[in-house]
Amino acid sequence: MEGLGRRGNAIVSTVEPPPLPHSLQLDGFKECCPFAGPGRIPAFLKPFPAAESSQMEHVDLAMVLAVDGSASVTYDEFGLIAGGMAAALRDPAVVAGLSGSSILSLLLWSGAGQQDVITGWTRIASADDLRTFADGVDNMPRTVMAGATAIGEALLTALSLLTQVPAVPTHSIVNVIGDGRSNAGIAPGPIRDRMASAGITINGLCILHEEPDLLKSYTEEVIGGPGAFAIICRVYADFADAMRQKLTREIKAPTV
Template sequence: MEKVDLALCLAVDASSSVDYDEFGLMLGGTAAALRDESVQAAISAGRHGAVAICLLMWSGQGAQAVALPWTRLDSPAATAAFADAVENAPRLVPAGATALGEGMAAGLALLGTLPAEASRLVMDVSGDGRHNQGRSPGPVRDIGVAAGVTINALAVLNEEPDLLDHYRAEVIGGPGSFAMHTPDYAAFAEAIRQKLLREIVGQPLVA
């Protein structure tokens, strides 16, 4: 794979707190965001005009799976094809506890296998619950930051209204890191669109 402007690991919560419909809204919303013209324009606007992206699902301890391997997005057609794959991806991990730190560690390991040189390394964590099993996310976050990875988060507040605070304290880190929230999965598509735009551009968006 040739050089890319960004390597982005999408790490999505597939634990028991995310029911079948919510999981569909999360993946469907991510796919819709990738199909958005502004997101596709941002992908092509970088120095290399390309982003490497992968999709990781995680739930309880020992339950992490690469749903989509590293893929180069360097055209609207490539991005649309990846969006289709996201929307149709099966739920590869069993519903269970929320081993957030374990999911983050798996995402960092994936970034370590990137088959390209990237100007920036980013992990995009999305979920609706705080860590309740396995390694604590804070130390995992610190390992990632030390390795040059920026970790951002999108908190879905349908079950835990204070989840954003947990993500800010324990999950995000690295240059330009940020946490966003959405009230529920119905609004996920717009939230992840804004998040992807901010991650691809690499700086806060002007309202």
């Protein structure tokens, strides 16, 4: 079921994924994960041992910020994304919401085989921790080749991160931030479906300056899971405000 509504200058799309026949397991993952052969479970799908998990700290939220570094994003635009994300993370309401019981990571992605974890899992125990993380976002290097747009592979890498988070989160969110539809690598839809079936929420921030119908593509192929939504900004100049709205919504209305 899908609904559209306005929030400030942004349009929000909320999607509840349909029931799925497979849980997040190898048999249901073969068609979307080319290296998953018989009897061979990818390392990133192996959960922490039960004894290890029981000793881990519990947190309210684990969030992967997954940022588009493909060729459609110019270097000036990339700077606006980095600066806008950092500004949103420094917003007082966002600082108050994320400080104390969250853990964040920063992922940069572009084409097939081009994903890089810029900042690994970082515990946000205080406002100072979030300020330090925001500084890293503000200055993140562009370490992937500016190639195609492989959102499916970005989701796989985000899943890898979430299965290795050094805490037990109540909610897990992947924030996909980009300005184009997937055009390379593994299709994002099946990956999204398996993640959603495992209770992971994938939200989107669509930058529409090149693809005015990008929200439709994200709704159909990218976002999913409990309480999933996408928010848009029409031009890069509005990105910081859209990112702030998005983070504020995620903090105020956690997934269930």
